[in-house]
Structures are given as C-alpha cells and as structure tokens.
Amino acid sequence: xxxxxxxxxxxxxxxxxxxxxxxxxxxxxxxxxxxxxxxxxxxxxxxxxxxxxxxxxxxxxxxxxxxxxxxxxxxxxxxxxxxxxxxxxxxxxxxxxxxxxxxxxxxxxxxxxxxxxxxxxxxxxxxxxxxxxxxxxxxxxxxxxxxxxxxxxxxxxxxxxxxxxxxxxxxxxxxxxxxxxxxxxxxxxxxxxxxxxxxxxxxxxxxx
Amino acid sequence: xxxxxxxxxxxxxxxxxxxxxxxxxxxxxxxxxxxxxxxxxxxxxxxxxxxxxxxxxxxxxxxxxxxxxxxxxxxxxxxxxxxxxxxxxxxxxxxxxxxxxxxxxxxxxxxxxxxxxxxxxxxxxxxxxxxxxxxxxxxxxxxxxxxxxxxxxxxxxxxxxxxxxxxxxxxxxxxxxxxxxxxxxxxxxxxxxxxxxxxxxxxxxxxxxxxxxxxxxxxxxxxxxxxxxx
Numbered sequence: 001x002x003x004x005x006x007x008x009x010x011x012x013x014x015x016x017x018x019x020x021x022x023x024x025x026x027x028x029x030x031x032x033x034x035x036x037x038x039x040x041x042x043x044x045x046x047x048x049x050x051x052x053x054x055x056x057x058x059x060x061x062x063x064x065x066x067x068x069x070x071x072x073x074x075x076x077x078x079x080x081x082x083x084x085x086x087x088x089x090x091x092x093x094x095x096x097x098x099x100x101x102x103x104x105x106x107x108x109x110x111x112x113x114x115x116x117x118x119x120x121x122x123x124x125x126x127x128x129x130x131x132x133x134x135x136x137x138x139x140x141x142x143x144x145x146x147x148x149x150x151x152x153x154x155x156x157x158x159x160x161x162x163x164x165x166x167x168x169x170x171x172x173x174x175x176x177x178x179x180x181x182x183x184x185x186x187x188x189x190x191x192x193x194x195x196x197x198x199x200x201x202x203x204x205x206x207x208x
Numbered sequence: 209x210x211x212x213x214x215x216x217x218x219x220x221x222x223x224x225x226x227x228x229x230x231x232x233x234x235x236x237x238x239x240x241x242x243x244x245x246x247x248x249x250x251x252x253x254x255x256x257x258x259x260x261x262x263x264x265x266x267x268x269x270x271x272x273x274x275x276x277x278x279x280x281x282x283x284x285x286x287x288x289x290x291x292x293x294x295x296x297x298x299x300x301x302x303x304x305x306x307x308x309x310x311x312x313x314x315x316x317x318x319x320x321x322x323x324x325x326x327x328x329x330x331x332x333x334x335x336x337x338x339x340x341x342x343x344x345x346x347x348x349x350x351x352x353x354x355x356x357x358x359x360x361x362x363x364x365x366x367x368x369x370x371x372x373x374x375x376x377x378x379x380x381x382x383x384x385x386x387x388x389x390x391x392x393x394x395x396x397x398x399x400x401x402x403x404x405x406x407x408x409x410x411x412x413x414x415x416x417x418x419x420x421x422x423x424x425x426x427x428x429x430x431x432x433x434x435x436x437x438x
Contacts, residue, residue: 014222018230022229093260094261094334131431161426162428182429185403190390194300197418
C-alpha cells in the first residue's frame, strides 16, 4: 500500500475518533445518570413528561437511568400491597431519586378505626375545648404512613356570617397525637412550613 | 519505514487541531450554574447537592434578568460582606440561612435564603432554596428591574387584583409579598358562601390556596387564640 494512502486512512481514523470522542463528550454533557432507589414497589418506569412515553422500565432498586438534562421526566410507580401508586418528578440537579411510597388510601382507611378516631377527636377537644359547641368534627383521614391526620369542623348552628367549615391537621409524635395547625378556612404552606405540602393541597382541594 | 517524518508531521498537526478544538470547547462550553465565591467559607450545614442546587437556581434567576438572547456568563459572584447568617431552629430541627450575592460584571444582586433539616421525617430533609429580588435600597449597582421566580409568575396575576364579584359576594385584594416572595391576598366583603366562591375563582386562575397567604377579613376565627400543641 502506498504511503500516502496509509496517511489518508490514518488521518480519517483520527478525525473519526475525534468526532466520536466529541459526540460522547457532548452526550455526557447534555445528560447524566441518576440512580433510582425504591422499596415496597411492584413496578417503576421512567416517563418522558412531554410525550408521556415510557423511556425504560427500572427493574431493580439502585439501577441508574440516563436522562437528558434539558428534558423533564417523571417516575411512574406501582405500590406493592398496602402501598400507594403515583408519580414523582425527576430532579435533574440531584444524583439519585429515592421513592418511598406512602401507604395506600385503602390501608390508611383500614387503620382509621373508630377507636383511633375517638382518640384523635379527644386530642382535638383538649386543644379546642369549645369545638363541640358550634362544630361537628368530621371523621377525617390519615395520610402518608398514618402519622398525619386531617379533618374538618363543620358549623352546626345554621348559616351565618361566621359559619365557614374549618380544616385542621394533626400529627402523631412519639405515639401521641398533637394539633399541627390552627383550624382555618385554608392552610397555606408558608404559614404551616412543617406540614407536607401534598397534605395541605389535599385539604385545600376539599375546601374549594 | 512507513512512518516517515512527513507522516508524523501531518498526524501531529491533526492531533494538535483536535486537542485545540477540544480545549476551546471546554473553555467556552455553556455552564448552567453560577459559582458563588466564598460560599464554602460562609455557608455551612448544607450538602453538596444543596450547594449545586443554589448555584443552579441562581443561574436560572439571573437568566430571567438577562437581555433577550443572552445567557449569564458570570465568574465574579460573591457573598456580600456581613449579609450571611444562619440559625438552627431546634424545635423544627431546621437550619435557616440567608445571604446576599453580588455580581459586579452584570451589575445585579439577589437575596438567597435556604432551609434544610437533618431529620429524615422533615419535609426539608433535601433542602429548599429561594432566590428573590432585593429592595431598591439594597441594590449596590442600582435598579435593574429585577424579576424573580415568584414575581415572574405573579406579574399577570397581580394585575387581576383587586377583583370584585358582587354576586359572590367577595372582593380579593393583593396586599403584598411575604418573606419568601409569596403572594398575600385579602378576601373581604364576603360571606361563608362568598369565601368558597372566592377560592373557586382563585382556582379558575390557577392559584392554589396552598401557595398564597390569604387573610379572610370579616371572618372571626374562634380558634385563632388557641394554643398550638405542635
């Protein structure tokens, strides 16, 4: 083979290698790997938000997925028995996403037996001794792992200028229930920074 | 020998060009963060992920305030002397801190506040950051018509207030901005049904009552003076 042909081939290989190297570099610049850790889930998949397209199924906890930093992704998960299903946004500024599903509504409902309702209502009455005079405290519901509870106070003396329904959140701390908010028409996340926002949204959804 | 001097020269030139192109790419590649000088000395008890998030959030906020088509290329962001503080709220197991960052090259400054907890059950276990505009008297390079993540959302919303619905009945007034840039509203001239209608109207404008502070004037909350147990 002529020397000049060899040189051309070598130059072509070098250029090709540079291009491949550059493309690989760009690939890693525009995206990143994020580890997905989870427990108590039957299935997890990465979804491209805009198109709702399933990018890939994540089979094992700790598996890494490659995401483009300019795109928005969600992880869709199906809870195993007693655990909730849902979606979680992928934060591309973080290196891992941890999915800890809360209990399912069905499980939370089964946990809220008459005895527990009575116990929580007793705490409410201790915090607000006059509540029964004007309001009926509703059965309410548990949230997350059963450590949060929300309910409403429905005015019972007929319609007047002050007969709004009020909402309150309680939390179980070290086995004892405590009121976590002042009963209010709506509960915002700035006045109540210690309450998980998803719980506040759920409460406010029922108020409006 | 196949690899004579000529070949080596050509190969060297090709390699050299590739290296130069690669170096130029590294130098001029678009960065999507603004590194804040002095951060590690002045901000403690946050994770490296929190730091990266603050740098990225600052970049995003500065991007909103750059002339159209320009991206921020800031290398001189520094924490203003004496503006940094951090407290630990023991009852909430929460680190709360703030500082002002100045960027002389683009003549902009911002207020940065953050929250982070060590407690796994706390909603701030991963931290949260708020980057907001400064009041005019704290802008050392002058007013630059600052828009932050909150005000950008609220500009069109604020224009809708005051809103009056006589049949509601309710009136909603914008009363200002809270500590974290949150919108504060007042619902007045209303009744229980009117307040429900006011909330429905807010939702129709994509305003979630969770994300705004609402004062219900005229409503006398019988539990306001009760002692909170938590």
